[in-house]
Amino acid sequence: MHGYQHEDLPADELARQEDLYGPFTQSVRELVDATLRTTVDEEEVRRAQAEIEAVTARLRASTMEGSYGVRYSSDGTTRPWGNAVVGLRNPVAPPLAFDRHPEGRATSDFTLGAAYEGPPGLVHGGVSALILDQALGEACGAGGRPGMTGGLTLTYRRPTRMGRLRCEAWIADRDGYKTVARGTIGDADGATVEAEGIFIVPKWARGLFDARNTDRPDRFE
Amino acid sequence: MHGYQHEDLPADELARQEDLYGPFTQSVRELVDATLRTTVDEEEVRRAQAEIEAVTARLRASTMEGSYGVRYSSDGTTRPWGNAVVGLRNPVAPPLAFDRHPEGRATSDFTLGAAYEGPPGLVHGGVSALILDQALGEACGAGGRPGMTGGLTLTYRRPTRMGRLRCEAWIADRDGYKTVARGTIGDADGATVEAEGIFIVPKWARGLFDARNTDRPDRFE
Numbered sequence: 001m002h003g004y005q006h007e008d009l010p011a012d013e014l015a016r017q018e019d020l021y022g023p024f025t026q027s028v029r030e031l032v033d034a035t036l037r038t039t040v041d042e043e044e045v046r047r048a049q050a051e052i053e054a055v056t057a058r059l060r061a062s063t064m065e066g067s068y069g070v071r072y073s074s075d076g077t078t079r080p081w082g083n084a085v086v087g088l089r090n091p092v093a094p095p096l097a098f099d100r101h102p103e104g105r106a107t108s109d110f111t112l113g114a115a116y117e118g119p120p121g122l123v124h125g126g127v128s129a130l131i132l133d134q135a136l137g138e139a140c141g142a143g144g145r146p147g148m149t150g151g152l153t154l155t156y157r158r159p160t161r162m163g164r165l166r167c168e169a170w171i172a173d174r175d176g177y178k179t180v181a182r183g184t185i186g187d188a189d190g191a192t193v194e195a196e197g198i199f200i201v202p203k204w205a206r207g208l209f210d211a212r213n214t215d216r217p218d219r220f221e
Numbered sequence: 222m223h224g225y226q227h228e229d230l231p232a233d234e235l236a237r238q239e240d241l242y243g244p245f246t247q248s249v250r251e252l253v254d255a256t257l258r259t260t261v262d263e264e265e266v267r268r269a270q271a272e273i274e275a276v277t278a279r280l281r282a283s284t285m286e287g288s289y290g291v292r293y294s295s296d297g298t299t300r301p302w303g304n305a306v307v308g309l310r311n312p313v314a315p316p317l318a319f320d321r322h323p324e325g326r327a328t329s330d331f332t333l334g335a336a337y338e339g340p341p342g343l344v345h346g347g348v349s350a351l352i353l354d355q356a357l358g359e360a361c362g363a364g365g366r367p368g369m370t371g372g373l374t375l376t377y378r379r380p381t382r383m384g385r386l387r388c389e390a391w392i393a394d395r396d397g398y399k400t401v402a403r404g405t406i407g408d409a410d411g412a413t414v415e416a417e418g419i420f421i422v423p424k425w426a427r428g429l430f431d432a433r434n435t436d437r438p439d440r441f442e
Contacts, residue, residue, distance in 0.1 A: 003340070003341030003342045003343075004341055005341070016263075020263055020266055020267075021266070023270065024256065024266050024267075024269070024270045025256055025257075027270045027273045027274050027277070028252060028253060028256045028273060030273075030274075030277050031249060031252070031273050031276060031277045031280075032249060032253070032312045032313060034276075034277045034280040034281050034284070035245065035246055035249045035280065035310070035312055036246075036288075036289055036303055036308075036310050036311050036312070037284040037285050037288070037289065038280040038281065038283065038284050039283045039284055039285055040279065040280055040282055040283050042237075042241055044279060044280070044282075045241055045242070045245050045280075046241075046245075047279075048245070048276045048279065048280055049244065049245045049248045051272060051276050052248045052249060052251075052252050052273075052276060053248050053251075055252060055255075055269045055272050055273060056248070056251050056252045056255045058261065058265060058268075058269065059252075059255040059256065059259040059261055059265070059266075059269055060255050060259065061261055061265075062259065062260045062261050063255070063258040063259050063260055064258050064260055066335065066342065067257075067258070067334070067335035067338045067341070067342060067383060068257055068258065068335060068338065069338070069341035069342065070340065070341050082257055082335055082336075082338045083338060083339060083345065084336065084337050084338060084339065084345040084347070084348055085345065085347065087257075087338075089256070089257050090257050090336055090338075091253045091256055091257070091312075091336070092253060092313050092336040092337070113288070114287065114288035114289060114303055115303075115305065115311055115312070115313040116305050116313070117288045117289065117290070117303045117304060117305060117308075117311075118304060118305065118355075119224070119291065119369065120224030120225055120226070120288070120290035120291050121224045121287065121288060121290065122224075124304065124305040124306065124351065124354070124355070125354045125358075125369070125370035125373070126305070126306065126350055126351030126352065126353070126354030126355055126370075127305055127351060129347055129350035129351060129354055129373060129375075130345065130347030130348060130350060130351045131347065132347070133345070133346050133347030133350055134339075134345070134347055137346075148340065148346070148377070148380070149346035149347075149375075149377050150376075150377055151374070151375060151376050151377065152346070152350060152374070152375040152377075153372070153373070153374045153375075154350075154370075154372060154373040154374075155371075155372050156369070156370050156371055156372065156373075159369070162288060
């Protein structure tokens with residue numbers, strides 16, 4: 001089973017959820033940063049912990065089973081709100097917002113702070129890999145060729161400093177159910193990390209793919 | 222500048238910090254999961270947001286400048302507490318704890334929940350890349366050959382389901398300042414993702430490396 005969940009939401013309900021969960025999740029991202037960087041005294045830390053535990057208990061009074069998953073509407077739009085890179089409801093996600101172009105290209109400007117650190121002051125090399133995996137997949141999806149990652153190769157040209165960054169990805173080659181995508185992460189001085197990946201249309205989605213149902217490119221990302 | 226910060230802590234102060242920040246950060250990880258999965262009503266979400274913002278404001282009354290970085294003691298132990306994979310103080314980190322073996326091998330058993338999702342019910346392919354980058358670096362460090370990632374290649378054998386997982390990494394080849402490491406992530410049925418990476422001793426650390434100062438293998442991870 002692919003696990004994608006059909007859930008039609010009226011436009012006003014979708015807007016209500018975005019307006020509710022977007023700022024709520026962002027408040028937890030701010031807390032994540034403060035948790036990592038605070039230097040307040042022990043008593044204050046313990047008090048914060050007790051209050052956080054109380055909030056968590058109230059939020060857990062009612063929860064969905066398992067993970068958020070990816071939900072889609074009859075018009076073909078999707079809500080990957082649990083996604084670790086772009087998820088509106090996922091505090092682990094920075095989150096990135098991608099501009100997607102139908103020729104098979106995706107770009108995003110974003111900021112990475114202290115929670116994404118590897119070496120001191122630098123973005124974790126694996127975080128760059130995480131973001132590039134998503135970016136290459138977005139480019140494939142934008143071009144009507146969504147798929148699961150089959151292989152990914154990263155080349156680290158120079159260190160990536162935390163702060164304002166940009167990633168770009170594009171389809172480089174098309175071959176049946178396989179798509180090759182390339183991309184970069186970089187700063188104002190150019191690319192710091194380059195990536196190439198192979199994305200494969202999963203078996204359960206090939207009928208849909210064969211029917212060239214490209215008006216729903218997001219369906220199986 | 223490499224940015225590694227020398228900070229000697231007496232054993233009892235180190236224990237105090239671990240006992241304070243470990244559970245505190247874990248409480249925020251639980252909140253992250255609850256934030257993503259809650260289905261409580263709108264009023265309760267707004268109340269949670271207000272309380273979280275109040276806690277964040279109090280924690281921000283005093284913060285370190287920039288990120289946590291990596292701090293080391295005179296005995297060679299390090300505290301990568303801000304690290305996105307293993308950081309004790311980083312709520313984004315699952316966190317993984319590695320067993321390190323001096324022949325150049327590192328292993329970790331860990332659990333990934335809803336915050337690390339990509340496709341529905343599955344670990345984000347980029348999260349596997351993130352964890353494998355760290356694991357390969359840990360293997361290099363364990364073998365006295367720490368370095369920065371120069372290149373990383375991932376091969377996805379089959380989907381990785383969320384839940385209990387294991388990663389293993391080992392040094393495969395040694396060549397001057399370069400180390401080749403390999404590793405896998407997998408479940409009870411075996412490997413789901415394989416990785417190979419090249420790790421390079423940074424220029425500023427080569428004097429230390431040449432002196433075979435291998436009793437401080439963690440110093441420049």
